[in-house]
Amino acid sequence: MSDIRLTFKEMCAKFDVTPRTLRYYEYIELLQPERDGRTRYYSAREIARMTLIMRGRKFGIKLEDIRQWLLIYEQDGTEAQMHAFIEMADGQLKELHDQKAQLDNAIDELQELRDETAKLLG
Numbered sequence: 868m869s870d871i872r873l874t875f876k877e878m879c880a881k882f883d884v885t886p887r888t889l890r891y892y893e894y895i896e897l898l899q900p901e902r903d904g905r906t907r908y909y910s911a912r913e914i915a916r917m918t919l920i921m922r923g924r925k926f927g928i929k930l931e932d933i934r935q936w937l938l939i940y941e942q943d944g945t946e947a948q949m950h951a952f953i954e955m956a957d958g959q960l961k962e963l964h965d966q967k968a969q970l971d972n973a974i975d976e977l978q979e980l981r982d983e984t985a986k987l988l989g
Contacts, residue, residue: 872901872908882917892920897934928959 873881878900879889892898893907897920900907909917916937923933936955940948 875907
């Protein structure tokens with residue numbers, strides 16, 4: 868990996884997250900920055916992990932699932948992590964399709980109620 872190091876503030880800016888969010892990710896051990904006194908530095912490894920975390924959050928994957936998935940890489944390597952990703956993605960795709968169906972149903976019902984109300988007004 869390269870020798871890129873971002874400060875806490877640079878990391879927040881790069882990923883458009885609040886300091887509170889970044890500290891929380893450290894607290895739950897998703898990230899482990901290097902420390903020099905009170906200053907935190909994020910290596911290329913931590914930047915890559917944050918990229919994966921943000922991607923997972925974008926798709927609605929729970930932080931604990933992301934944490935477990937990142938641990939698979941640490942313990943078993945890339946191929947095992949890829950297999951785990953496929954399984955995790957399949958589960959999340961099902962969840963998203965279910966949510967979409969519920970939203971489509973709610974939209975249809977609301978549209979119908981709105982149209983019925985508009986008819987009553989004449």
